[in-house]
Amino acid sequence: MIRLDHIAKSFGGVPVLEDVSLEIVSGQSLAILGRSGTGKSVLARIALGLMAADAGQVMIDGAPMSAKVRRGLMTQTGVLFQGAALFDSLPVWENVAFRLRHGPKRVRRRAAKDAALEALDKVGLDARVADLLPSDLSGGMQKRVGLARAILGRPRLLIFDEPNSGLDPVTAGEIDALIRSLVTDLGAAAMTITHDMASIRAIADEVFLLDAGRARWQGPVEDLDGAKDPLLARFLSR
Amino acid sequence: MNPLLRPLALLGRGTRRGLARLGNVTLFFLDALLRLPLTIRFPREIARAFLQVGWLSLPIVGLTAVFTGAALALQIHAGGSRLSAEMVVPQIVAIGIVRELGPVMVGLMIAARVTSSIAAEIATMKVTQQVDALVTLSTDPMTYLTAPRVLAGVVTVPVLVGVGDVLGLFGGFAVATGQLGFTPESYVETSWNFLTEADIALSLIKGAVFGLIAVTLACHAGLNAGRGARGVGQAVKSAVQWAAILILAANVALTGAFFSA
Numbered sequence: 001m002i003r004l005d006h007i008a009k010s011f012g013g014v015p016v017l018e019d020v021s022l023e024i025v026s027g028q029s030l031a032i033l034g035r036s037g038t039g040k041s042v043l044a045r046i047a048l049g050l051m052a053a054d055a056g057q058v059m060i061d062g063a064p065m066s067a068k069v070r071r072g073l074m075t076q077t078g079v080l081f082q083g084a085a086l087f088d089s090l091p092v093w094e095n096v097a098f099r100l101r102h103g104p105k106r107v108r109r110r111a112a113k114d115a116a117l118e119a120l121d122k123v124g125l126d127a128r129v130a131d132l133l134p135s136d137l138s139g140g141m142q143k144r145v146g147l148a149r150a151i152l153g154r155p156r157l158l159i160f161d162e163p164n165s166g167l168d169p170v171t172a173g174e175i176d177a178l179i180r181s182l183v184t185d186l187g188a189a190a191m192t193i194t195h196d197m198a199s200i201r202a203i204a205d206e207v208f209l210l211d212a213g214r215a216r217w218q219g220p221v222e223d224l225d226g227a228k229d230p231l232l233a234r235f236l237s238r
Numbered sequence: 239m240n241p242l243l244r245p246l247a248l249l250g251r252g253t254r255r256g257l258a259r260l261g262n263v264t265l266f267f268l269d270a271l272l273r274l275p276l277t278i279r280f281p282r283e284i285a286r287a288f289l290q291v292g293w294l295s296l297p298i299v300g301l302t303a304v305f306t307g308a309a310l311a312l313q314i315h316a317g318g319s320r321l322s323a324e325m326v327v328p329q330i331v332a333i334g335i336v337r338e339l340g341p342v343m344v345g346l347m348i349a350a351r352v353t354s355s356i357a358a359e360i361a362t363m364k365v366t367q368q369v370d371a372l373v374t375l376s377t378d379p380m381t382y383l384t385a386p387r388v389l390a391g392v393v394t395v396p397v398l399v400g401v402g403d404v405l406g407l408f409g410g411f412a413v414a415t416g417q418l419g420f421t422p423e424s425y426v427e428t429s430w431n432f433l434t435e436a437d438i439a440l441s442l443i444k445g446a447v448f449g450l451i452a453v454t455l456a457c458h459a460g461l462n463a464g465r466g467a468r469g470v471g472q473a474v475k476s477a478v479q480w481a482a483i484l485i486l487a488a489n490v491a492l493t494g495a496f497f498s499a
Contacts, residue, residue, distance in 0.1 A: 050370055074376045085371040087363075089286075102280065103376040149375075 001026050001157055001189040002047060007056035009042055016042050017213045020056075026156065029183050029190040031204035031221075033197075033235065039213045040193040041082070044159055047191065049073060075104065077157045078150030078188075082165055084142040086134035086149075093130035096120060096148045119148040123178055140171035147175070151182050158183060160192040164199050176202035197235055200224075209235075259480070267454045270384045277385035287386040291352050291453065292394025296401065298351055302343050303335075303402035307409025310334055315418050327418065328428040331410035336437045340403040342489055345448030348395055349481035353456040356387055357477035360460025361470040369461065384457040388450065395449025396442040403441055440496045447492060448485045455481045 003023040009016050016039040024030045032040050045051040047058060049070035058065040060073050086095045096116035100107040107115070117127050123144040134142055143163060150158060160179060164172035176199050183190045183203070192203050200207060200221065207224060209217040209232055217229045224236060239247060277284060314330045360383055363369050372379050407429060414420040459477035463469045 045370075048374060050373060071376070074374055077374060079371070079374040081367045081371060083366055085367040087368055087371070098377070099375045102382070 001061065002191075003059040004043070004047060005057045005059065007043070007046055007053045007058070009039070009046065009051070009054050015213055017046075017053075020210070020213070020215050022208055022215070022218070024157075024189040024191055026189050027187050028206060029180070029192065029204050030206045030208055031200040032191060032193045032208050032210060033195060033200060033232075034210035035195065035231075038210045040210055041161055043210070044161055044191065044193055048077065048079065048159065073157070075099075076153075076155050077159065078152070078155035079158075080143070080146045080150045080160045080163055082161045084134070084139075084146035086142055086145055088134060091131050091133055092120070092125075092137070092145050093117065095134065095145060096152055098149065099153060115152060116148070119152045120145070122151065122182070123148045124174070140167050140175070143167065143171075143175055144178070147178060147182070151186065154186055154188075156188050158186070158188045158190040160190070160194075160203075162193055162195075164194065164196055172196070172199065173202070179203050195235070197224075197238060263455060263458050266384075266458045267388070267450070269380055270388045270454065270457070273378070273381040273385040274389060276378075276381045277389060280382055280386060283382060283386040284389060287390035288394055290355065291348070291387065291390040291449070292398060295348060295351055295394075295398055298347050299344050299398045299402050300405050302347050303340060303404075303406040304409035304412075306339050306343050307331060307335055307406035307411075308413040309409075310339065310406075311410035311413040311418065315414070324418070327410070327414050327420065328425045329432040331414070332407060332429040332433050333437065335406035335410065336403050336433055336441045337493070338489070340406050341399045341441050341444035341448060342486070343406075344395065344399045344402045344445065345452065345485040345489070346482060348391075348398070348449065348452045349478055349485060352391075353452045353477050353481045354474050356453060356456035357459045357463075357474045358470060360457060361463035361473040364461060364463045365465060365467075365469055379461065384454075384461070387453045387457055391449035391453030392446050393449075395452070396445035399441055399445030399448075403438075436496070440492065443496075444489060444492055447488050451484045451488060452481045455484070 001024055005021050007020045008018050020043060022030070032043060034040050042051065046053050049058065049065050060069050063069050087098070090098070093113050093116040094101065096119050097107075097112035100112040100115055101109070113130070117130060120127065120130060125141065125144050125148065129137065129141065134145065137145065147163075163175050163179060167175065179190070179192070180203050190203075192199070194200060201224075204221045207217070207219060207221055208215065209229065211231055217227060217232055219227065224232065227233070311327055311331050314327045314334075315324050318324045318326055318330075360369075363383070369379050369383075372382060411422070411425055411429075414425050415422050456477045459473040463473035
């Protein structure tokens, strides 16, 4: 589905990513693990075509990233941003149905609202929140709305940027379970950026450890406990 | 470097940065113009932009214009009395408001009210990743955020200038007839007969250009905002100060071009 080959990126001469390569295939859930400031979010932005790499290439279904490929990618990608990134001026249902209302394939208001209510139901939100504004919701509910927006239209690629940041452990666990079931249900390729080990064990099939902009360890989630990497050991001991 | 040359180097760097920014904003504006036909897909954003830029600016524009017209009438009367020319109050107020003060005051009020609010709104969307979210939802931020606002700036600010001109003239009329001894009929007749179609056309053209400047700079600053609250603050400050400067510069250029032709 998506492959990143030898990606490098620097800001103001300071390297943020150096020679990073990874691949996610359909149905696979990959977690990008790393300390704060190691370039995880930059990697996700490059994967989405929101930022250009200084070197290396992003391949989508075998085609190199271009404006046309990116446009195509966006129609089949769902992203949950770190702060949910909901549009303040729109009610919840319009946030969820934004792509249906404003994207290339437009859907009538009634049908879009029905689809939004269905997506809200999938993430465990009542239809009563549909007409509220995002500012009326708690952080956990906003994350759920962001998740509903990400999964609407059955995307082939899902990207979750720190889906549990700022949430209490119970809500975080619920969001993790939701992500896992949605990824399985949709059969999509998923990339989750996190530094939460409990979340990784709940969500991921594969783990990719990024340190100081470089790939440090990669393997199946089952191999985490047997890994000898000292940084990984420090994550596991938390 | 020779210390004596340092101020020159600073001036050169500032000029280069200013010109680079101007070029950048011009390209941004052309990009927004190209998206104008596509913005029809977002009727609600267009309506919201017209409300934000035009309708909600009416009170501040109206009040500013009335007070400016009133103060101008008092000034002209006081200054004219030194030359025994008190009777020119209607003519000077009319020409002063319609050609200069009306459009400039409205332009500066729009820079203060609309430029700041648009820059803050879009910059906040940028730092909270809402602009990225738009892209991932297959929506172009230039078409969705910038083009409706540019359209609203070009269409509604001339209307605001027209309203400002009328209310500015009314401010002068109120003071002149209430305090300076002019009769209402003669004041209105003198003002109306003195104004030409060219004066009114220049006023409205200035409004369209000022609206364009105020809104384009706001959107440009918002979409290029840096990180965090500081980034939002800097975007707003930069947009408002450059909008005010460019509106005043464009005013000189337009006045010169119109009346030297």
